[in-house]
Amino acid sequence: MIPRRPETVTRRRVGAPVLARLLAGAALVALSAPFTVTAPVTAAPAIRCTTPSQQLLPEVPWTHRRLAPQRVWPLTRGDGVLVAVVDTGVDGAVPQLAGRVRRGVDVLTRGAFADDDCYGHGTFVAGIIAAQPAPGTGMVGLAPGARILPVxxxxxxxxxxxxxxxxxIRAAVDGGASVINVSASSFFPSDELRQAVEYAAEQDVLVVAAVANEAQQGNPTAYPAAYPEVLAVGAIGPDGRRSEFSEVGSYLDLVAPGVDVVSLSRGGIGHLVDSGTSYATPFVAATAALVRSYHPNLTAAQVKRRLERTADHPGGKLPDPQVGWGVVNPYQAVTAILAEEHTRLAAPAGQPPIPPVAPPGGGPDHRSSAIEFSVTAAVLAGLVALLAYLIPLGTRRDWRSVGDSGDAPARDGRAG
Known part of the structure; x- marks a missing residue:
């Protein structure tokens, strides 16, 4: 059995001292995994490094069976896209990330890099995005062609x-990232944080952030996820339902697998399993990387809208406060033709074209664009109505093809 990350063994509730700080408006940020914040610190804390795993998962994880990224890999693997992981650092020496991780930036220590990770959270997140295929395991990143910028x-x-x-977030933008993964949350708005998100949007950088895991502890609004420029992500389980811890609200954009997620351990060759919106978020960030690689002319706002429009939508009014626009769909996100983008998106030079055939599965893809279906239905209905009008009229007027008697068909104002 693949070991779990230690913090998910017991889900702790917010204690009274922490609640007092929250009510006082303390500027706390917690990683969006199923545990809660404690007091902030002003210097590097004495964090105990997590124990590396040496155990590989041989089979394909349920998350990949659900999202089926292999369908889109013949078109794009995220090549040319730099994804920033704003977290605890990323262990660039892990075999499945070797050569994919830049030195990065440590905003806590001036001049330091971020390509190591004592705690392991950032490494786990980065693995979901860009882990490379390896012998003996079915665990691989959703966008294995992308590169990681740890911050x-x-x-x-x-x-x-x-x-x-x-x-x-500002360092990630300045470092050249076009997608930023933020698997952390603050429960209070901040002018500084809002301005950083606006700076990313102005530079055409998409921020993808977790909605946090406090649905059962008051469901406080999570930032930066709640800012309108940000693609806010919640979690579902293997049954397709929203995870009980995943927060809800009008700002929720998408959901992705966030329960029993398998990814990389720091400091070793093995894997770990964990749950949280922390780990749903990189599935969406990786999908954004696939789209930005294949459709480089789309803006960050267009990529956000494309991921929303092409999700596996729930029934009812959209967006749904429980699951937003639905479950992210990597294949549809890359291949769908959206009328609102005003033009058919051709494949970039050197990329294979979008296939015009139905995806694997033995039948048409029922999740195709609703707009395309509506337009087609309207055209067919118009043709049927026209034929219903013209055929009886032509019969009454004894229409004949040109050349039968040397004369053109009879016409008048109604038939013309």
Missing amino acids: RQAYGPTDGTTSGLARA
């Missing part, structure tokens, strides 16, 4: 601040 904004699960998170 450290915390050393462990509870020491982040909104100011550090804001600096990290």
Whole structure:
């Protein structure tokens, strides 16, 4: 059995001292996994490094069976896209990430890099995005062609601040990322954090952020996920339902697998399993990387809208406060033709074209664009109505083909 990350063994509730700080408006940031914040710190804390795993998962994880990224890999694997992981750092020496991780930036320590990770949270997140295929395991990143820019904004699960998170987002933009994964949350709005998100949007960078895991502890609004420019992500389980811990609200955009997720351990060759919106978020960030690689002319706002429009929509009014626009769909996100983008998106030079055939599965894809279906139905209905009108009229007027008697068909104002 693949070991779980230690913090998911017991889900702790927010204690009275922490609640007092929250009510006082303390600028706390917690990693969006099923545990809660404690007091912020002003210096590097004495974080105990997590124990590396040496155990590989041989089979394909349920998350990949659900999202089926292999369908889109013949078109794009995310090549040419730099994804920033704003987190606890990323262990660039892990075999399945070797050569894919830049030195990065540590916003907590001036001049330091972020390509190591004592706690392991950032490495787990990065593996979901860009882990390389390896012998003996079915675990691979959703966008294995992408590269990772680690930006450290915390050393462990509870020491982040909104100011550090804001600096990290700006550092990710300045570092050249076109997609930023933020698997951390603050429960209070901040001008500094909002301005950092606006800076990313102005530079055409898409921020993808977790909605946090406090649905059963009051469901407080999570930032930066709640800012309108951000693609906010919640979690579902293997049954397709919203995870009980995943927060809800009008700002929720998409959901992705976030229960029993398998990814990489720091400091070893093995894997771990964990749950949280922290781990749903990189599935969406990786899908954004696939889209930005295949459709490089789309803006960040268009990529956000494309992921929403092409999701596996729930029944009822959209967006749904429980699951947003639905479950992210990597294949549809890359291949769908959206009328609102005003033009058919051709494949970039050197890329295979979007296939005009139905995807694997033995039948048409029932999740095709609703707009395309509506337009086709309207055209067919118009043709049927026209024929219903013209055929009886032509019969009454004894229409004949030109050449039968040397004369053209009879016409008048109604038939013309």
